[in-house]
Amino acid sequence: MTETTEIMTETLILTEALKTALIARFTALADDEITLSHRVAEWTGHAPLLEEDIALANIAQDELGHGTLWLGLRAALDGSNADALAYHRDASEYRNAPLTELPKGDWAFTMMRQYLFDAWEVLWLDTARQSSYVPLAEAAAQALREEKFHLQHTALWVERLALGTPKSTHRMQDALNQLWAYALGLFDPLPGEADAVAAGLLPDVTALQARWLGLVRGHLEGVGLSIPSASELSASPLPYSRSQHTEHLAPLLADFQRVAREFPESQVW
């Protein structure tokens, strides 16, 4: 088995098109992690419980760590610099899914978004462990170990709030209604990704969506929440995508990038 894997790796030839597809996916992943990490970190000092304040700070730190992993993988392919990409690209150049840039909202919104995202990330990473691009397979295995703790935590919060008081149930349903279409946007294939999927380099996001739907639908409906119907969704399709952001991304980046841009020469802050 091991021998076969090694032989396959050696003969894997990364064409320019495949390389471009990998770079695009690593950038999208990194941008998701960076922007969501920033939104989660906005709770620091403001969460409803001290333990949750700490939990969210941990989650934000993990996501930022994963952002660094993805930018590291990108750097190995194109020699780019992680700090330059994170701090010196404008909103129009960011490739995160609009889900991750939405303002943090209330506690229900924060937990629901994190849950929907964590479930996507865990499944993406689980599949990426089988990637024929070894650096990705290794990074995915590492990140998956950390991400599982997030999903475990947020799944419990979804359950707790959905089954809590009428007010908490209402807020969770409200959050789900607002977030669902954005969450589905995570599964939009990137342009040019199909060949990399066919070559076994990247997970097939369309197949992942089916797994994700099975997982989150069971959990959400199991705690009495209703998922917006396909007809409701098609009645008002989202005008946003990874290359067409909401008005919320630019202010997020202004905040996140401010120090780096004010002091471009600094090495340590």
Add this chain to the structure above:
Amino acid sequence: MTAPSAQTYWDALRGVADPEIPVVNIVEMGMVRSIDIFKHSEIGEHGVRVRFTPTFSGCPALHVIRQGITDALAAAGADAVTVENVFSPPWTTDDITPEARAKLETYGIAPPAPNGESSLFMTLEPEAVRCPRCGSFDTRITASFGSALCKRMYVCQACKEPFEGMKSV
């Protein structure tokens, strides 16, 4: 000067403490995979390459540890040190030695339960966590996250003391 031996370098690395948990060192925590010595090579007269496995990818202590490795080996006689990240196989808490587990417990941190083959959706710890103060197994998790990425919070229902435990990954 005579070239330092591999043993000298390993001993030097055992002097590098985990910045988050200073009672244990990075070798017994399983973070150092191997060292390679290069004598009279292009990287230096006494070059050392350390293959290092990060614990949690977002851990801010990693920078401190890498610097600690470089400083410790330089003090042991190396004139060129490279620290290479190795992600495969990923670090697991099963790599922590029995001696380090004992030190963690004495320090007040419950050592991680054996990880084994991890399932996709981790549930509770497969084994009960023992209170590092009174030794009771009558403990429960109070928070899934703690003061560092590698730890979570528990309370002992026997002696009523809160304590930290290492996550099992």
